Amino acid sequence: xxxxxxxxxxxxNGMLERDFTVGGVPGVLWSSxxxxxxxxxxxxxxxxxxxxxxxxxxxxxAQRLVAGCGFHVAVIDAPGHGDRPRTAHDEAEIAELFRARxxxxxxxxxVVRYNDHLAELAVPEYRAMLDALQELPEIxxxxxxxxxxxxxxxxxGIPFVAIEPRITAAVFGLHWPDVLAEKAKQxxxxxxxxxxxxxxxxxxxxxxxxxxxxxxxxxTLHVNSGKHKxxxxxxxxxxxxxxxxxxxxxGESPA
Amino acid sequence: xxxxxxxxxxxxNGMLERDFTVGGVPGVLWSSxxxxxxxxxxxxxxxxxxxxxxxxxxxxxAQRLVAGCGFHVAVIDAPGHGDRPRTAHDEAEIAELFRARxxxxxxxxxVVRYNDHLAELAVPEYRAMLDALQELPEIxxxxxxxxxxxxxxxxxGIPFVAIEPRITAAVFGLHWPDVLAEKAKQxxxxxxxxxxxxxxxxxxxxxxxxxxxxxxxxxTLHVNSGKHKxxxxxxxxxxxxxxxxxxxxxGESPA
Numbered sequence: 001x002x003x004x005x006x007x008x009x010x011x012x013n014g015m016l017e018r019d020f021t022v023g024g025v026p027g028v029l030w031s032s033x034x035x036x037x038x039x040x041x042x043x044x045x046x047x048x049x050x051x052x053x054x055x056x057x058x059x060x061x062a063q064r065l066v067a068g069c070g071f072h073v074a075v076i077d078a079p080g081h082g083d084r085p086r087t088a089h090d091e092a093e094i095a096e097l098f099r100a101r102x103x104x105x106x107x108x109x110x111v112v113r114y115n116d117h118l119a120e121l122a123v124p125e126y127r128a129m130l131d132a133l134q135e136l137p138e139i140x141x142x143x144x145x146x147x148x149x150x151x152x153x154x155x156x157g158i159p160f161v162a163i164e165p166r167i168t169a170a171v172f173g174l175h176w177p178d179v180l181a182e183k184a185k186q187x188x189x190x191x192x193x194x195x196x197x198x199x200x201x202x203x204x205x206x207x208x209x210x211x212x213x214x215x216x217x218x219x220t221l222h223v224n225s226g227k228h229k230x231x232x233x234x235x236x237x238x239x240x241x242x243x244x245x246x247x248x249x250x251g252e253s254p255a
Numbered sequence: 256x257x258x259x260x261x262x263x264x265x266x267x268n269g270m271l272e273r274d275f276t277v278g279g280v281p282g283v284l285w286s287s288x289x290x291x292x293x294x295x296x297x298x299x300x301x302x303x304x305x306x307x308x309x310x311x312x313x314x315x316x317a318q319r320l321v322a323g324c325g326f327h328v329a330v331i332d333a334p335g336h337g338d339r340p341r342t343a344h345d346e347a348e349i350a351e352l353f354r355a356r357x358x359x360x361x362x363x364x365x366v367v368r369y370n371d372h373l374a375e376l377a378v379p380e381y382r383a384m385l386d387a388l389q390e391l392p393e394i395x396x397x398x399x400x401x402x403x404x405x406x407x408x409x410x411x412g413i414p415f416v417a418i419e420p421r422i423t424a425a426v427f428g429l430h431w432p433d434v435l436a437e438k439a440k441q442x443x444x445x446x447x448x449x450x451x452x453x454x455x456x457x458x459x460x461x462x463x464x465x466x467x468x469x470x471x472x473x474x475t476l477h478v479n480s481g482k483h484k485x486x487x488x489x490x491x492x493x494x495x496x497x498x499x500x501x502x503x504x505x506g507e508s509p510a
Contacts, residue, residue: 211478232475237496
């Protein structure tokens with residue numbers, strides 16, 4: 001088993017940021033600067049395609065979870081993303097995506113196929129990260145763990161959560177059912193799922209089919225008007241409240 | 256124009272409760288006990304079928320809106336409900352609903368027809384209530400006004416909001432598109448809409464069709480697993496945050 005190597009540490013806006021690697025994969029762990037050593041629930045995140053572990057969408061969610069709930073929050077770069085090298089296969093798939101986009105062809109088949117490939121690599125990395133994080137006394141092995149990933153984060157998260165019993169609540173959204181629905185059928189924990197009603201890439205029926213596939217007795221779908229990239233910011237606040245409800249609130253109530 | 260007659264006044268848990276009548280229709284106005292005279296946004300509510308203006312679902316929502324946002328909140332008894340007499344037509348429709356329920360027949364056609372009848376009577380009553388409430392200095396004619404009604408409250412609320420330009424944000428849910436979709440197409444204000452994924456009365460396609468019908472550029476659908484009567488309590492908190500976003504928050508932030 002790989003252990004967590006802390007490589008840098010800084011602090012701003014009340015949030016302690018610890019860069020780490022696990023088995024060579026770079027990640028970041030955010031905690032409350034005033035109570036970083038205190039035992040608290042953990043939320044694992046996965047970033048979207050083309051982004052990276054410290055994209056503002058990631059640090060913004062972390063800020064909400066840390067300040068609002070006192071949680072620990074961790075994310076790693078996906079294969080071929082952030083500080084990790086791209087393979088020839090990555091380059092070829094990205095070129096194919098840009099070609100399809102420029103030609104006005106559907107992006108779905110390429111995104112589905114490429115994200116599925118990345119998920120196969122990322123799932124064991126997420127399990128190794130969780131193993132290593134649970135070695136830290138402020139996280140431990142007996143606390144609740146959430147997962148939050150949208151877009152490519154869902155393509156990685158659904159197969160991860162399907163085989164990872166330590167995850168007790170998850171937020172997903174904005175992906176196709178093609179390869180994920182079968183794995184979603186194995187998931188029984190509470191979930192919140194986001195989709196966009198006017199998504200130009202994912203048909204309504206496809207988004208609804210993926211939501212329907214989860215075996216969870218407690219599941220919530222949030223649909224908003226707007227295109228693929230127009231998921232409203234208030235859905236991040238909603239996700240934080242979802243985790244506060246299911247993982248147990250530590251700090252102040254979230255806004 | 257009928258003016259508002261205050262018939263009783265009491266106060267508990269920080270909430271001032273003023274019973275009133277407008278044109279003989281009984282209603283209740285809830286306000287913050289500590290700032291009841293202060294100008295604040297108004298939310299009109301409509302109760303569900305078989306319930307009444309002071310059902311715990313109504314006073315519970317009012318408590319959240321008053322304590323969380325400092326809003327004024329008002330609701331009237333629907334025709335044939337609460338303190339209002341039932342007509343022979345009411346009695347016949349209710350008997351028919353109970354008969355269908357006992358026989359295991361679909362309730363939808365009866366509920367749709369009966370609620371449509373009640374809405375025809377209730378819409379002018381809601382307009383008269385709003386006229387009269389806006390005479391009060393703490394409400395006035397220039398503040399934002401929301402509408403919140405689920406089940407029968409949606410059957411009354413959609414035709415009301417469709418013709419009432421003073422309503423600037425609305426929460427609806429749990430009804431059929433049969434007579435309401437055409438009216439929903441006239442509604443352009445922000446809406447939040449609730450449906451239940453395992454509703455034994457309203458098919459999924461029917462709930463989705465009604466959500467789809469709204470012409471609003473800003474609209475949100477919340478779907479939860481569970482049967483018709485199992486709408487989770489956290490959806491009431493979500494509705495309060497929706498009104499806080501759209502009507503402007505006055506008091507503390509809602510929990």
